[in-house]
Amino acid sequence: MTEALLRLEGVTKRYGATLALNAVRFDLKAGEVHALMGENGAGKSTLMKILAGNVERDAGRIILDGREIEIHSPRDASAHGIAIIHQELNTVPEMTVAENLALGHEPRTRFGLLDRHRMLADAREKLARIHSNIDPRRPLGSLSIGMQQMVEIARAVSEDARVLVLDEPTAALSRAEAQELYRLIEQMRHAGVGLIYISHRMEEVWQLADRITVFRDGTYVGTGRKDELGPSDVVSMMVGRSIDNLYHHEPRSPGPVVLEAKGLEGDAVGPVDLELRSGEVVCMAGLIGSGRTEVARLIFGADRRRGGSVRIHGRESDPADPAEAIRDGIAMVPEDRKVQGLFLDHSVENNIAISSLDRLTHGGVVRRAKARASVLEQMKRMRLRSNAVDLPVKALSGGNQQKAVLARWLLRDSDIIILDEPTRGVDIGAKREIYEIIDALARSGKAILVISSDLPEAIGISDRLLVMRSGRIVQDMPSRAATEEEVMLHATGARSRTAPTPMGVAS
């Protein structure tokens, strides 16, 4: 066995109270493609950010060629020959390909001016090394994402990168572009570069990788050669948890259909058909980027629909903006509480009352006593301390902030409640309370659609699961019978959509 090119030992990273990486290890040999897999939040991206010098580790060693190295900045990383190809590219779209390739070390003439001739010649040479025929004079932004990625790779190759990290590189690529990327990966492997390949796509991993390492919840689970492992082994390594009684709820009995979407289409999703019943909790599972949030935003009128229809209680609902959707009886707790949900400087009362002011006013004038009383009633229901009512909402903990957003919609009393990642970044106590509220809401006859990337949660709290992949719902199944493995197989496409499944399509 050859000595590892890169070895990570005991790498730990903490964000506040959350342990993002707990003493993980990883090793990479020269001329190898090593896939790193794990669910959302497993710690893969944190590890890559540490390698890239964007994030400082709290503990652990990074050993390159048997020598321990320090990476404190992106500059350090590239000095050690470590290059990262992100999904968000580190390039300047307004500048030409050649300018981007020369960024930071532009060639100069004797007079200290930019040497355009040499810059262009250098760029041609760099692109030739990866057998690309991109015209270096074009503005980078005019190229497809795939071609922009090629430019990034050309830069990495030109800097003689020895470790190349590819983070979901094919997420935005067409099939042909992906093939081109695979060819390049082979080329670099033969040149002795070590490649770390982060991907959720099973087929791709099986086509490219020599070895696979799995992380889960910030810990190292295991590593195996491709020929030792099967896709289902990897999936169970990725999920490998049991559902505890955190999610326990009495069986619910869903009522009539409240919301019915047909052929819903947005810029990147659809067509999607779905139904929500009164008294039912439906969870949308799937990987980040599979289009779950987009579907929710289409229903809520936050994004423009390209096609399809939504009926609520049998009546057509085509909201031009969220204000109209709210009038139609829909509520949405957005994904990013701080950016999309809260007015951080404003009082808890104003944050809760904002969506129900039309009911709390008389001739446009706020009925203050009534507003205050209604807000306090919902705060009590959410078990928020009543003396927080005048505090700025930013003074609350993450869990209490989320409860304040929920209280807003409890006050609105909408029939359909969409919750996008309602427990992300929330402590376990508040999580349990949010589950109880969801259950109580369903029992009171609301239709609830939850988006969750936490698989045990998605299965545990719901009556029915919709699994999304690449902008479509690929599976609709009762939660009672679902296993994490099953959901993961559908979400990653390890089981083809066309393959027969024992699970029937509910309703």
Added chain:
Amino acid sequence: MNTQDPTVTPLALDKEGFDFAKWWDRVGILIVLVALVALMSAIAPNFNRVDNLLNIARSISINAILAAGLTFVILTGGIDLSVGSIVAASGVVAVVAAIAGVPAPLAVLLGMVVGAACGLVNGALTAYLALAPFIVTLGTMTFLRGLAYTITEGQPIVASDLSFKDLGNGYLLGIPVPVLLMAVVYLVAWFILERTHYGRHVYAVGGNAQAARLAGVRVNRITTSVYIIAGACAGLAGVIFAARVISAQPTAGTGYELDAIAAVVLGGTSLAGGRGRIIGTLIGSVILGVLSTGLILMNVPFFTQLLIKGVVIILAVAIDSLKTRPMLFRPGAKSARRGA
């Protein structure tokens, strides 16, 4: 797509007891005003005579009315540089209309409508075309100044028997009419911002436009409307100005937008939007007015007055910024206390 970093659970700061920042927010600016008045009374013997105070009130009324309208815009996180030019355009239109025989109330109303229409253009371009308000209102500022010059052919139009001249020079119950109008504007503005549905939406848009939209606020409509309010206020100020000088002046209001912005910011309204109070703007205007008058009474040369005013504005904003900063991350804050 990318995997997510585990979200950091923020430390809770559910705290009680004395909070300097909050206290300063409420009364800080008032203390500055009281101190300033005390200082002026001590130095300038004629300062607190009633007629002098009324003079001060009248001299600040135009800036204060501009600043009231501008407060709405700044609360949404926007800016309006065109209000000074609207003063000229609306004043010119009102005077020309009055000379042409339009009855006084209608001429005054026309001036305000011109202002509101300018605001509609500013607001619609900002909201629906998502243009930067700084640039949009820089453009309309230039355009409207040009319009005022064009209508007047570059010369002041003196109308010695101007039908609505009492608006600038009259008294009612011993109080100058502009001061009464200012009081009405502030009462109405206070009521709208503090007591109505609409006012809460204005704060929401400035606090977080994205969240406001998802909470059901019609962000574009609110954004458009605040520029209309600023325009209408500037229109009123323009009519008062014209009445005061009994003429249509194409150069009226030059630079007033900056004084109005200074008053709003001095009054504690955040340029980022979402934070501030109309009463603060009134106090900010008064401070600037008292400062100018006091410095004149003390025979401070005009050039020196500018130096002092500049320093005062920067000091006020610095205090405002410092008081909000150290709040967020305080080591050792207690963890979340969940309510009973």
